[in-house]
Amino acid sequence: MKNKTEISNTVEAALFSAEEPLSIKDLRGMFKPDDAPAADELNAILDQLASDYHGRGIELVSIANGYRFQTQVKYASALRRLRELRPPRYSRALLETLAIIAYRQPVTRGDIEEVRGVAVSTDIMRALLERGWVRQMGEREVPGRPALYGTTTDFLEYFNLASIQQLPELADQRDLAEIAKDLNILLPEPRQTSSEEAEPAVRDFEESIDSDENPVADVDRPIDSDTSTQPVADRIG
Amino acid sequence: MKNKTEISNTVEAALFSAEEPLSIKDLRGMFKPDDAPAADELNAILDQLASDYHGRGIELVSIANGYRFQTQVKYASALRRLRELRPPRYSRALLETLAIIAYRQPVTRGDIEEVRGVAVSTDIMRALLERGWVRQMGEREVPGRPALYGTTTDFLEYFNLASIQQLPELADQRDLAEIAKDLNILLPEPRQTSSEEAEPAVRDFEESIDSDENPVADVDRPIDSDTSTQPVADRIG
């Protein structure tokens, strides 16, 4: 592996041939030890690649601690016409449950029920676990030792997120204390949210299964390419 | 779909996102009838795309029934190292087969087919036998004397299990227990597998699962300290 073009071409070939995002570490490991480019060099190459593809049908993005090429959102409707299967659609109940897990992880089923005001259906938890978006991360150290759930790398990959921190901030809670005073309501102490409870470090591991069946899926109304949100977050560089 | 760049980008995105090579006809079908470019126009676009990628890590090739992108053969050895570093994942069919053998052993192919609802391919059985995770354990004493399969000590070693009884419990029972708790129901035999899961011949085996084991802790601990944090493609093969 000598010159920069060869390194760049190798990286390009690797990114296109892997279905999952590749990290800098993965990319370095592909070269013979003596030839392995430094992380800085790889970053520069990734930047260059991203700009090479600027304005084309595909783009290089940073997803789940790695990099992948993906099609641009604006061409989605044409690409859907190539496919027989309609994209799956998820119920509100499932999405609300997933959102609570994503923002508040690690959470127990009880935490989720507390927010939603209804029992968490076993079907939904099962669907999320089987889809590989959610995994059990341990147990809360309280009586009954309820299972704690969190999101997976597959969740990030599916929802096009570089990391969980990239989720948009939750809507502001209006200042309850102030208005409570106006209403003459005695407010209790703010309840500790589960996200603040420090959980023992949970190591990431592969949990996902590649599922082509989707228990909660239904046909989707596709979003129009022009009404969709910003194409892809975290452009490299 | 107006200008040539947009058409070209759509074609590029399609070729990269399709599992199979795409023909001119496939490509035309992706556009709305009024917008569909003529075959000549598409051929010109494909020529242009091919030359855009000239000298890069991937190339556009024409094969029997269409066009597809593939990596340049000169980078094959680097990609091999990458795959060794992060081997592609087993197919879902193989994993399910292995799981059924592990949890329900000894089983015949017919037993596996009954659970999965589809025929067990010979390739999968061969792969499992070759990998040394599964072995023939005898024959069931019924007409036809079908072979009975079970897991090997290599299987236990690979998954870091002292014995087959250490396999994590399936979550169903846990869910049941949780539901029962919510409903204030006393479950008679909380650790018993639900009857619809257990074949008579297998029930004894399942009940013998060591109840001191903590299934959740097992699930949580990465088996291989080296296990990568990213899911691996199963596209290969």
Added chain:
Amino acid sequence: MAEQPDQLPAEPKQSQRSPVLVAGEALQSWPEDLYIPPDALEVILKAFQGPLDLLLYLIRKQNIDILDIPVAEITRQYMEYVELMRRLHLDLAAEYLVMAAMLAEIKSRMLLPRPEIEDEDAEDPRAVLVRRLQEYERFRGAAEQLDSRPRLERDLYIAYARIDDPDPPKIESRVDLNDLVAAMKAAMLSAHRRQHLQLVPETFSVRDRMSRIMNRVRSGEYVDLKEFFDPDEGRMGLVVSFIAVLELVRDGVLIVIQNDPSAPIHVKSKER
């Protein structure tokens, strides 16, 4: 899992409504401002994700700030919806009734004079409700945002190029125990689903069994009742046979005869 509509219908506009039959009786009182095509009513009520969702709908519909809920009015509307669900025999989750009780408590508290010294430990149920509504609303919004993110399968696809390798290596894939457990669960789930699919079709039809019995007794001879009970058909088969016999007797086309209490039971066609 049943897919549920994600959106409630547009705000009501129609003033004149035709009577709607609910469980056989005309529905007299509609929740205020609720106009829904009658056949969609059940679907719409089911679309609420729970009591918090329903309350938010009521509050939002009237442009009321969550922090300033007119408890009495909202409680009244809430109860109308809950009553409607009950009358439609919807699966009315206990949570709705718990919420109804909570609203009633708040209402009653507000009627009482405020004590001089607040009990430090007692949470004002109104504050509790407001906080829960706010919290739920935030996550409901988060779920909508999540749903609208560009995502795989719908808005974008992974760009993939096939590996051109004349001498592909034999690579042993790596699996971890979680993959194995997940695969087992998936296999069990699909087996479970198939089982249900197989049971759903009516295997034993009473009508079909009645005609089979009539064919058997057509000759006019006495037939041992036991002939119609095939143990291989399981309990369901036995029950269906028994019901079929009873139906035929009631229709007056079959006679049941037993000579003494311990004798076998015979049936015979009534027409000579």
